[in-house]
Amino acid sequence: MDPVIIVGAGPVGLTLALALARQEVPCVVLDEGPGKDEPRLARTVVLREDTAALMERLTGTSLAGAGVHWAGWRSMRRKQVTHEIGFDDTDPAPLHLAQHVLTDALRTALAGERLVRIAVDSRLDGVEQEASGVTAHTRGPKGTWWRGSYLVGCDGPRSTVRKLLDIRFPGRTAVERHAVAALRTELPWADEALLHRTPPWRTSGPSAGEITGRPLPEDVWRLDWLLPPGKDLVTPELLVARIRETLAGWCGGTAPAYELLDTGVHTVHHRLARRWRAGRVFLAGDAAHLLGAFGTQGLDEGLRDADNLAWKLALAWHHGPHEALLDSYQAERRAVVAARLRAADQILPTLRGGPGIRAYVPGAARGHDALLTDAHLGRGPLGAPGTYAGSPLAPGHLEAEVPVDTPPGAPVTDVRVTAEDGSFVRLRDRLGRGALLVLLIAPGTGVWERRHWVGAGIMPRLAAAVTALPSPAELLVAESYPGAAAHTVLLIRPDGHLVTALSGVRPADLYAAAEAAVGGAVEAGAEAAAGAK
Template sequence: MLPVIIVGAGPTGLALALALAGHGIPSVVLDGSDGPPAARPARSVVLAPDVARWAELPGAHRESAAWAGWRTVRRGRTVDTHAFGPTDAPRHLPQHVLEATLRDAVARQELVRLARGHRLTDFERREGDVLAHSVLRPTDGRREENRQWRGGYLVGCDGARSTVRKLLGVPFPGRTAVERYAVAALRAELPWPEEAALHRGLTAGEVTVRPLSGERWRLDWPLPPDEGLVTPEALLARVESTLADLGGGTPPPYQLLDTGVQVCHQRLARNWRVDRVFLAGDAAHLLGALGTQQVAEGLRDAENLAWRLAVASRLGYGDGLLDGYQQERRGAVGRRLRAVDQALPLVRGRGGLGGRLPGRGRGRLALLSDGHLGRGTLGGPPDYGGAARRGTGDVATTPRVGAPVTDVPVTALDGARARLRDRLGGPLLLVLTAPGARVWDARHWLSAGLMPELAAVAETLDLPAELLVTEEYPGAGAHTVLLVRPDGHLAAWLPGAHPDALREAVRRLRGTTPAPAEPTGGR
């Protein structure tokens, strides 16, 4: 089997290689960087629950903070709070920690080859494969080494200045510097430990305060569009003023760890797939304004693309399956960017669009919080509705096809119990809602009810599938069968084990059968 060639060893490229390995697909990662990123605690990432598993890898777990809650404060008065539970808390960690953790995991993975120092120079798209050309620039004074790499597919995860995108000639339209933030990371004892907060009306203006691990915090102050260079003295004054307000007039003792300025761009590549070549992460999109999370979107790209490439590599399915990556991910990121464009005039008072914004009734503070809280169009997980057939029934109360699955407890056929998200990243999942399944031992219900028929159907599907059981699932009645994709999105649901309907749903998922028209009515 030909490997997938991945260009770029940032979070998206490394996560894609690991996700492919989870499907048994080899990959080569061309790492043209000068080495691991510098330790910058002020450059951090927030991972929502649907991608939080990447922060739970050994190494990252110790350095990531799971938020206990969110607090919105205006002029010293709390106007909104939100408590997180163990399954829905965002995880916050420095980006260099995430990258180091992914690199360690790649080094332990036999199916991934990390080609350090190899910079892509060109590639050839051929009928049955891709031939990539790289150059290795040694650090010991030896001559450059040219190398060719043959793969089944090539994925450009090589950043905003992507060589892959430029070689493809794909336009990258958008806007530059839609927002700027002064950023500081510090160690201190602040009010509301383990809670993130948005403060408005402080002496230093608006600030977002987000906890890291070990009593460390990241503080972000939005900068006016006409403000020039942020001097170290001005940034230190912001820190002192903010801490004084948070401490009731006297700043608590603190240790300043890192500072910087974050510039948020908005760009979206015109095409994310050209034949056997794909774009992902910063090579495909840029965002970050109003709390939107660029790294999290890159991880979603990797998860969405990995299972498609795995199926295509193993079974030879092509365009319908692979086109779904661009349709779903480019559409989801495009909706996020449009939401930012709509919200900015309202929350920052720029332009005259505020009166026409659909989210105006929710208020400025709610819109400023959504990206951090992981809700709404600014922060919520992507919904690929319409990507596959929904089941029958009331669309307002039944499971939403294309939406992320709810993380319910599940039981495997061997009796092992886990959370549904813990079983993602491998084969398709067939989840049967069977009330009482936790009461009876697995060996009893394996031969009862729908289980024998469903187990037999699972063996005949065109794609590998694992059968799980759950006591209940939101909106699904007893004996409902849920078809869950490896990236955690609901592909279909059926009221019972209907072999032909289930096989048809899998055929649509792999892209060999056209999806029927979306039913009329509300979603």
């Protein structure tokens, strides 16, 4: 079969290419630029713990040295600290790093991928598709026609793919505006991120009622000042004045020495594409959605788009038409992002609508600070990872289904597991390979070599049931899982979301759940398509 064409070489497009290559799917990435990003320290990303783990799994390198896992978080209102959070193994910190550093890590990993070709200076200007594939035309020095099995538009807010498909992109413009500065200095809170609302010092120019400080490596900080509604010009003089008064306010009245490294104005838009799929063409990342008010992270959601779509495209590429499975990408991801945007729209008047009567309600300000903290840290309705409970891939009623601490459709907890070769690995390390995961909870197995228990008890029956599943699956064993009793069997999707948990070995229920998880039985003609590859 022809490769998958990915339009756009930002973090989402490169992540999708890597994820597909890891599942033996060839890709062509159309990059309209020269193949290298301009370093910008004022353009950074915050990755939730599981998304950072996804990036490290795909790139094969640790990103911890390239960014900062915050030691803690503090929220301040006027002169008081309202929230303080310390991160540890039970409550992992987000990872904050410059976006160009993340992109460079992805490009480095792709440089050694035999299945991925990156075509630089290739700007898309035409897409044609038919039942058997997609054709894309690029202009530029190396303008040509490209033939693919599928095409994914990861080409940003002004997506050419979306415009060529005439897909509407409604929403709200300039929901928030922030003045941004990256500078090297020493602050009293080493490696701690900070949200300061209504600081007590007098501000320069229009009100700066909210300031965010987020550390980067080598004593670099990204500072964001929320700007009032309107289009007031952020002049260099105004920005320098805000830097000085902010640093002085945080450091006891005297601004410490600092080196200004980069500046910018970050404007947040909220938009959602009407469709994320049109035949063999898909949208992902900023081409499909824009969000980011209250410190929520649009790129984090874009990377989840890539993770969700990759295993579905891989299964369809290897095994033929899986229309229900491919349709589920839009159903799942668009619903999650739409819920996030609805939550932001509902909270926006409360948090940004001025004092009013809410300012006199006891505890209201503290509650607002908690909402903002959740958004910045990837928690609560504004920031927590989405679940696919209402997914079309969710199985129907299963007699053996039992509850565990992870609801169906939610990301699973990372635990230590025994792989089929007897090695001890993290559950998260087995994701993204295109196979379903079947996890048996068997206390005591961690202290014995696999050869002593692999043929005992219920293992042979479970192994036979896994072999008979309608889609490739890997059998894993864990000593424990939160909320799961002994002999519970968890079925997990390749992107780490729980399909179901069953009490004991129930081959019929396990088969039904696995079949639902891959979109049902393969459509007629799939075998022929697979044979034609």
